[in-house]
Amino acid sequence: MRTSMTQSAPAGDLLPEVPGADRLRGRSRQDLAEAMTWLAWYAPGTFTAVLDYMDTVNGEPIPDHA
Numbered sequence: 001m002r003t004s005m006t007q008s009a010p011a012g013d014l015l016p017e018v019p020g021a022d023r024l025r026g027r028s029r030q031d032l033a034e035a036m037t038w039l040a041w042y043a044p045g046t047f048t049a050v051l052d053y054m055d056t057v058n059g060e061p062i063p064d065h066a
Contacts, residue, residue: 036050
């Protein structure tokens with residue numbers, strides 16, 4: 001049986017460790033949305049993997065709050 005725990009937000013300061021992260025800083029929301037749209041077309045598997053990763057915290061799915 002699992003105990004109920006409040007889910008914490010993912011760490012927001014992981015970008016300095018990622019090569020090329022400096023290219024993301026300063027981009028507008030529109031620029032980032034267009035880049036994700038292009039990625040969905042160019043590499044749909046990678047796009048799906050990114051969205052799946054964004055829907056988890058510490059490897060656990062984020063529950064729907066609907």
